[in-house]
Amino acid sequence: MLARRRAGTPAPPKKPAPPKTPAPPKTPAPPKTPAPPLMLYPAAMPGTPTNANTVTRFAPSPTGHLHVGGARSALFCWAFARREGGRFMVRIEDTDQARSSEESARGILEDLAWLGITWDDGPVLEVRQSAMGNGQSARGVVIGGSSRAVGPFFQAQRVPIYNAYIEHLVRLGRAYPAFESNEELEARRKAVVALKQNYKYQRPDDITPGQFNKARWERAQAGERHVVRFVMPEEAIVVADEVLGDVRTAGGEVDDFVIRKADGFPTYHLAVVVDDELMGVTHVMRAQEHLINTPKHVALQRALTRLRDDRDALSPAGDAFRTPVYAHMPLIFNADGSKMSKRDKAKAARKHLKELMAKDASATPATVAQRAALSEGVVSAFIAGESDAVETASAIASAYAIALPEIEVWDYRASGYLPEVLTNYLALLGWSPGLKNPDGTDVDKFDLDFLAKHFSIERIGKTNARFDRVKLLAFNADAIAKLGDQEFITRWLGWLSTYAPQVHSGLAGPYSQQQLLWLAQAVKPRAKTLADAHKSVAFILLADDAVVLDPSAVQRGLAGQAAPVNKQDPPTGLTGRHVLVAMRQALADVPDWEPANIDSAIASLAQAKGVSLGSAATGLRIALTGSTVSPGLGHCCAILGRERTLARVDRCLAQA
RNA sequence: GGUCCCAUCGUCCAACGGCUAGGACGCGACCCUUUCAAGGUCGAGAUGAGGGUUCGAUUCCCUCUGGGAUCACCA
Numbered sequence: 001m002l003a004r005r006r007a008g009t010p011a012p013p014k015k016p017a018p019p020k021t022p023a024p025p026k027t028p029a030p031p032k033t034p035a036p037p038l039m040l041y042p043a044a045m046p047g048t049p050t051n052a053n054t055v056t057r058f059a060p061s062p063t064g065h066l067h068v069g070g071a072r073s074a075l076f077c078w079a080f081a082r083r084e085g086g087r088f089m090v091r092i093e094d095t096d097q098a099r100s101s102e103e104s105a106r107g108i109l110e111d112l113a114w115l116g117i118t119w120d121d122g123p124v125l126e127v128r129q130s131a132m133g134n135g136q137s138a139r140g141v142v143i144g145g146s147s148r149a150v151g152p153f154f155q156a157q158r159v160p161i162y163n164a165y166i167e168h169l170v171r172l173g174r175a176y177p178a179f180e181s182n183e184e185l186e187a188r189r190k191a192v193v194a195l196k197q198n199y200k201y202q203r204p205d206d207i208t209p210g211q212f213n214k215a216r217w218e219r220a221q222a223g224e225r226h227v228v229r230f231v232m233p234e235e236a237i238v239v240a241d242e243v244l245g246d247v248r249t250a251g252g253e254v255d256d257f258v259i260r261k262a263d264g265f266p267t268y269h270l271a272v273v274v275d276d277e278l279m280g281v282t283h284v285m286r287a288q289e290h291l292i293n294t295p296k297h298v299a300l301q302r303a304l305t306r307l308r309d310d311r312d313a314l315s316p317a318g319d320a321f322r323t324p325v326y327a328h329m330p331l332i333f334n335a336d337g338s339k340m341s342k343r344d345k346a347k348a349a350r351k352h353l354k355e356l357m358a359k360d361a362s363a364t365p366a367t368v369a370q371r372a373a374l375s376e377g378v379v380s381a382f383i384a385g386e387s388d389a390v391e392t393a394s395a396i397a398s399a400y401a402i403a404l405p406e407i408e409v410w411d412y413r414a415s416g417y418l419p420e421v422l423t424n425y426l427a428l429l430g431w432s433p434g435l436k437n438p439d440g441t442d443v444d445k446f447d448l449d450f451l452a453k454h455f456s457i458e459r460i461g462k463t464n465a466r467f468d469r470v471k472l473l474a475f476n477a478d479a480i481a482k483l484g485d486q487e488f489i490t491r492w493l494g495w496l497s498t499y500a501p502q503v504h505s506g507l508a509g510p511y512s513q514q515q516l517l518w519l520a521q522a523v524k525p526r527a528k529t530l531a532d533a534h535k536s537v538a539f540i541l542l543a544d545d546a547v548v549l550d551p552s553a554v555q556r557g558l559a560g561q562a563a564p565v566n567k568q569d570p571p572t573g574l575t576g577r578h579v580l581v582a583m584r585q586a587l588a589d590v591p592d593w594e595p596a597n598i599d600s601a602i603a604s605l606a607q608a609k610g611v612s613l614g615s616a617a618t619g620l621r622i623a624l625t626g627s628t629v630s631p632g633l634g635h636c637c638a639i640l641g642r643e644r645t646l647a648r649v650d651r652c653l654a655q656a
Numbered sequence: 657g658g659u660c661c662c663a664u665c666g667u668c669c670a671a672c673g674g675c676u677a678g679g680a681c682g683c684g685a686c687c688c689u690u691u692c693a694a695g696g697u698c699g700a701g702a703u704g705a706g707g708g709u710u711c712g713a714u715u716c717c718c719u720c721u722g723g724g725a726u727c728a729c730c731a
Contacts, residue, residue: 185728198659244662248660255727258728272731289724289726293726441678464661468667468682471680474680526692603690612690616690618691
């Protein structure tokens with residue numbers, strides 16, 4: 001318990017420097033006393049509540065869209081940096097040549113911007129208006145760059161730096177080139193596993209820790225295909241985690257892991273350690289799946305020393321690398337407890353497809369391929385489960401109107417969730433403010449400003465969480481309901497313009513500002529997302545002569561008798577149709593065409609005719625929408641306008 | 657399987673040795689109502705098991721059980 005309460009504040013970064021703060025005292029980096037054998041704590045300055053030198057970072061690998069788990073990591077890092085008055089940085093970890101793409105990096109940055117998570121250091125992103133979800137105009141806003149000159153922020157552009165540190169380690173005898181082929185390694189692993197033993201890479205006999213192996217280095221320099229491995233020290237390593245407490249890894253657990261791949265790119269372990277040091281990262285907050293990697297990183301930090309010249313392995317060595325404060329946060333899973341994965345989309349699409357093909361003989365890979373504009377081979381492979389490509393799943397889903405599960409931030413944006421709701425909900429997964437509202441309930445609705453003020457590592461939980469879409473949806477509905485009418489209109493139209501342009505033009509053009517406000521009042525309380533908002537007013541988008549009257553509704557509401565005001569009263573003897581005829585006149589006579597007046601006209605008419613308000617309303621409702629379901633009639637009529645309202649009533653009377 | 661992490665209502669979080677274990681989502685009932693929503697009120701619902709420590713354990717310790725992460729030239 002005590003362990004996690006340590007308010008770790010690491011040594012200030014070497015290249016500090018937001019110029020406005022008085023330069024932090026240049027404490028000659030606390031001489032890292034020869035590391036104590038077992039315990040390794042971050043250099044701490046106890047009692048410092050906030051620290052403008054705090055630097056956190058979110059370091060996604062650009063291999064797809066931003067995952068909700070990643071979004072939460074980014075959110076916590078952002079919030080912590082804000083709380084401390086420090087800096088939040090984004091770094092793109094694109095050292096996997098095969099899987100990384102610039103497009104994906106841009107998408108991730110846009111998703112972050114949409115969520116309102118902005119970075120002080122990182123890639124430059126010019127925000128397009130559509131990228132912002134808060135309804136504010138953000139056209140031309142530029143996020144990112146670096147006032148600290150610690151970039152570039154794409155690791156692929158930093159390879160010479162990693163190479164300098166790698167060579168430095170090799171010359172120190174702390175790393176060495178290894179020449180085994182993949183096949184060779186795989187064969188050894190299989191052999192060991194077959195004996196039910198645990199596989200570990202065996203350090204070659206000619207490697208002596210602390211001794212530069214010149215022969216191997218020369219082979220490598222001569223161009224022989226190789227990787228570089230780190231000489232993992234034997235001692236136990238204790239990671240002082242702010243969430244989990246001390247986590248001890250016994251000596252000899254970790255083997256000589258690869259720090260540079262055969263393609264010349266560093267592995268994650270090396271790159272992350274070098275960059276975090278060079279970029280002054282003080283707090284590493286990431287998902288618990290990385291906990292097990294941390295001893296590797298600590299070992300690397302203890303082996304590395306700053307080079308005067310980052311690109312020259314032979315340059316004089318400077319201060320030792322520092323160990324940042326670590327905080328590993330719990331994982332996020334699906335509601336069923338399974339791991340959240342992009343493959344869920346493929347699974348969902350495949351399932352629907354299989355059901356469809358079982359029911360409908362005309363659905364074959366060929367017809368599916370045609371309809372989804374894919375090749376038959378791709379579709380067959382997809383159905384067979386040989387491919388889980390998101391693109392394939394999406395194409396099939398849109399061709400067959402299949403709802404795919406939302407798992408990436410992008411999906412929630414497209415589904416009409418508000419960014420502040422997503423960040424609110426995400427913050428509650430693994431963290432809580434621990435505050436009470438005046439009425440005694442727990443504080444659970446808050447915005448980014450609140451987070452920036454109240455976030456703390458101490459209140460991060462340890463247990464894995466399940467992502468509950470139903471609760472998120474409820475939060476979204478609440479947030480939409482709370483939006484002001486004008487605010488709702490702005491954001492709704494903004495969403496429609498990118499995701500449902502036809503609906504957008506059907507509303508934004510023809511309707512007046514006043515009508516749009518009425519529309520907001522009609523739609524808002526019925527909308528759980530911006531995407532489903534138009535459902536309740538779909539009838540408005542129809543041409544007046546395109547309203548389809550539901551026969552059973554007509555039977556009940558128009559042909560049948562209108563109910564009396566009180567159930568005990570004698571039958572009225574009037575059909576719904578009779579009432580509607582009178583209703584037409586009442587509507588024609590409404591003085592000012594606005595919801596309240598229309599509603600009261602309807603009520604007066606019902607009273608005058610001695611029929612229940614419900615039955616009087618039903619007739620009109622059928623005339624306007626063809627069905628017995630709609631928002632309040634006052635609003636419906638008001639939005640439609642008197643002329644179109646009467647036209648629909650007339651048409652209904654003529655048909656029913 | 658090795659190593660590591662975790663354990664409070666169905667789910668997400670509160671309660672950091674001390675009042676009938678609290679809130680949110682979901683669920684049920686009722687109320688309101690111009691249909692559908694929304695809204696309001698009430699309710700059911702949890703400390704995984706067994707041992708300790710203590711005047712007192714959800715809370716501290718141990719064992720078991722259960723869940724998870726990780727064992728790559730991915731991050």
